[in-house]
Amino acid sequence: MQKTLQKLNFEDIIDFYKSNESFKKTVGLEYERISTDKKTYLQADFSSLYEIIRNFSILNDFEPVYDNETIIGAKNIEGSSLSLEPGGQFEISLAPKKDLYEIQFLMANYIKQIDVLGEKFGVKFFAIGNNPKTCYQDMQILPKRRYQIMADYLVKKGEMAPVMMRETAGVQVNIDYENEIDALRKIKVSCLMSPFLTGLFANSPFRGGKLTPYKSIRAFAWKYTGSDRCNLFYKNLIDKSENLYECYTNYILDVPMIFIVRDDKYINLDGKITFREFMERGYEGYSADLEDYKIHQSLCFPDVRLKNCIEIRNHDSQNLEVAIAIAGIYKGLLYNNCAIDEILDFLAPLNSSSLEKYGFLAAEKGINFEVSELKMSAVSVIKKILYLAQYSLDINEQKYLDWLIDLATSKRCIADLVLENIRNNS
Numbered sequence: 001m002q003k004t005l006q007k008l009n010f011e012d013i014i015d016f017y018k019s020n021e022s023f024k025k026t027v028g029l030e031y032e033r034i035s036t037d038k039k040t041y042l043q044a045d046f047s048s049l050y051e052i053i054r055n056f057s058i059l060n061d062f063e064p065v066y067d068n069e070t071i072i073g074a075k076n077i078e079g080s081s082l083s084l085e086p087g088g089q090f091e092i093s094l095a096p097k098k099d100l101y102e103i104q105f106l107m108a109n110y111i112k113q114i115d116v117l118g119e120k121f122g123v124k125f126f127a128i129g130n131n132p133k134t135c136y137q138d139m140q141i142l143p144k145r146r147y148q149i150m151a152d153y154l155v156k157k158g159e160m161a162p163v164m165m166r167e168t169a170g171v172q173v174n175i176d177y178e179n180e181i182d183a184l185r186k187i188k189v190s191c192l193m194s195p196f197l198t199g200l201f202a203n204s205p206f207r208g209g210k211l212t213p214y215k216s217i218r219a220f221a222w223k224y225t226g227s228d229r230c231n232l233f234y235k236n237l238i239d240k241s242e243n244l245y246e247c248y249t250n251y252i253l254d255v256p257m258i259f260i261v262r263d264d265k266y267i268n269l270d271g272k273i274t275f276r277e278f279m280e281r282g283y284e285g286y287s288a289d290l291e292d293y294k295i296h297q298s299l300c301f302p303d304v305r306l307k308n309c310i311e312i313r314n315h316d317s318q319n320l321e322v323a324i325a326i327a328g329i330y331k332g333l334l335y336n337n338c339a340i341d342e343i344l345d346f347l348a349p350l351n352s353s354s355l356e357k358y359g360f361l362a363a364e365k366g367i368n369f370e371v372s373e374l375k376m377s378a379v380s381v382i383k384k385i386l387y388l389a390q391y392s393l394d395i396n397e398q399k400y401l402d403w404l405i406d407l408a409t410s411k412r413c414i415a416d417l418v419l420e421n422i423r424n425n426s
Contacts, residue, residue, distance in 0.1 A: 008279055008288040010249065016290060017245045020308040021179050025335045026096035027327050028174030028309065029103050032089045032317050034131050038124035043131070043139045044088050048121040052090075053082055055117050060110075067144045080106075082114075086147040087139050087166030090114065090125060096174060096309075100331065100397045104324045111320060127323075128418075129169060129204030129218035129316025136166040145266045149259050150299070153270055160224035167207070168218040169317035173330045174309045183310060184237070184244035185344070186334045190304040191238055192347040193333075194314045195355055196382050198303075199362030199369075200404070201326060203316035203414040215415040218316050219363035222301070229255050229300040231359070235352040248306050252297050253279065260292050303359075310334075318414060328400040332389035339392045346384065349373040366413030382408045 035044040050071045057064050062074035062082065073083035079095035092110050097103050118125055126132070131139075141147055147165070154161035177183035202216035214220050222230055234251040236242050256271035257278060269283065275296050279288040297307060303314035315326055333339045350358075350373055358378070361369040367378045374381065386408060390401040407417070 008290055008293060010279075012290055013249050013293055014245045016293070017180075017183075017249075017306065020177075021183075022176040022309075023178055024096070024098075024176050026098055026176055027100070027103065027331050028094060028096040029107065029323065029327050030091060030093040030172035030174070031107060031320075031323055032085060032091045032169035032171070033125040033127050034169050034317070035088045035090050035118075036124050036126065036131070036133070038119070038122050041124070041133050043134050044123045046084075046088060046140070046142060048123050049084055049088055049090065051121045052114060052117045052123065053084070055120075056082060056110075056113060059113060067146075070143050072142065072144050084142050084144070085165075085169070086141050086144075086151065087131065087136070088142060089169045096176070100324055100328055100400055103327060104320065107320055107323070127169075127317050127319045128206075129202070129216055130163075130207055130221075131167040132204075132206040133209045134167075135208045136162040139166045141166060146259065149266060149268050153258050154226055157226035157228065157271075158224045158230070160221040161226065163207075163217075163221040164225045168204070168221055170218065170313060171201070171315040171317055171323045171326050173312045173315075173327050175312065175330055175334050177310055180244050183306065184242070185337075185340050186310050187244070187304050187306060188238060189333065189340050189343045189347075190310065190312050190330070191232065191355060192350055193343065193385055194303045195358035195362040196367070196378055196385060197326075197329070198314045198359060199365065199367040199378060200382050200408060200413050201315040201318060201322065202362065202366045203318055203322075203418065205415045205419060211419075214364050215366035215413055216316050216363045219314070219359070222303075223360065223363065225301060230302060232352045232355060233300070233302060238352040238355065244306070252293075252300060255296070255300055257296055258299050259295075260286060261295065262286065316414070322414065325400050325404050328393060328397060329386070329389040329404075331397075332392035332401075333385070336392040339388050342388060343385065347374075347381075366415055367408065368411060379408060379411050 037044050053071055053074050057074040062076045064071050065073040073081055075081035081093045083091045085091055094103060094106055141151055151165055177186055198219050204216050204218040205212055207217045236247055253276035254274050256274055257269040259269055260267050305311040312330055354373055367382055369378050371378055371381055386401055386405050390398050
């Protein structure tokens with residue numbers, strides 16, 4: 001018998017965002033790595049990844065997570081989790097913490113265990129933004145129902161969607177918001193900084209075993225995954241002063257739907273209706289509820305996303321030291337109102353069109369481009385961001401950003417270091 005769900009209305013969604021307001025000032029880190037066969041460096045066999053998850057779960061008292069018969073991840077009671085992404089990318093997501101050193105300690109412990117298990121089951125992990133050897137045409141997709149539906153739909157909307165899903169890996173930082181105004185300020189400043197930090201942390205110059213024209217092929221791929229749900233599809237949040245919850249919700253409501261879930265069955269909507277239409281008139285006897293909205297908003301992929309926290313998602317995967325530094329930048333800046341004010345004022349000449357333009361330049365050039373509206377180089381912008389972030393951190397956490405400032409001063413991004421290392425060892 002079909003479960004009757006309470007019909008959703010606009011205020012329910014607004015109340016959802018309000019219910020997640022928090023004064024905790026924690027930092028969450030989601031850390032993906034590319035998994036490969038340790039002998040061939042081609043896509044890792046899914047059966048090996050399943051065994052890594054099973055063994056890790058036993059060692060750490062995690063509960064395995066299944067999709068039908070497929071083990072797709074694991075989680076613990078605290079909220080930390082492992083998950084497999086569509087191309088077998090391996091993600092560790094930590095429950096939010098207050099201190100960077102605690103994040104580093106826990107993440108390092110999990111990574112060490114996963115690497116040991118990887119060695120046992122023939123898997124080698126790479127902390128880079130894109131699979132360096134195997135292109136999506138030669139990759140299987142994880143047999144998880146939502147991924148197949150997403151893959152079939154997104155390829156019709158963006159030519160690089162298969163690259164995004166199967167080949168790329170990133171670092172995501174999650175930040176609390178205290179209220180609607182605070183959330184708007186944090187989202188806006190994160191979007192304004194996005195192209196510069198994308199460029200600094202560019203770490204995917206290779207694809208298909210060849211050097212590409214890009215410092216971050218991952219960032220470039222995201223640009224062509226679907227204009228109605230990626231990039232800055234919520235442009236008014238950048239260009240105008242808006243009521244965040246209402247404005248953001250309205251943008252999400254007008255995104256075409258991919259699927260809904262009922263009684264553990266996936267119902268493919270294939271973009272036939274927007275969520276607004278679904279909420280107003282339903283679909284084939286189904287009515288919208290809040291769980292539908294939560295799934296739908298998770299299928300929208302801007303660089304900065306509002307959910308039960310603010311998710312900042314525009315960084316290539318990195319080694320752990322760099323990933324902790326990324327978390328440190330946002331912890332320093334976004335939990336300091338004076339720092340937010342200063343960045344908003346500094347980057348005020350930029351608008352959504354500017355950010356789109358510099359996002360492409362960052363994907364191509366890393367940090368070596370000029371910012372005409374500010375009459376300065378991207379390097380100068382990044383150095384100001386880093387100095388302000390470091391100053392805003394607790395004294396015992398400022399060390400995490402020392403080397404980044406040196407890197408920016410040398411006018412290099414992470415990909416430049418990778419390429420230099422290859423040249424020096426060839």
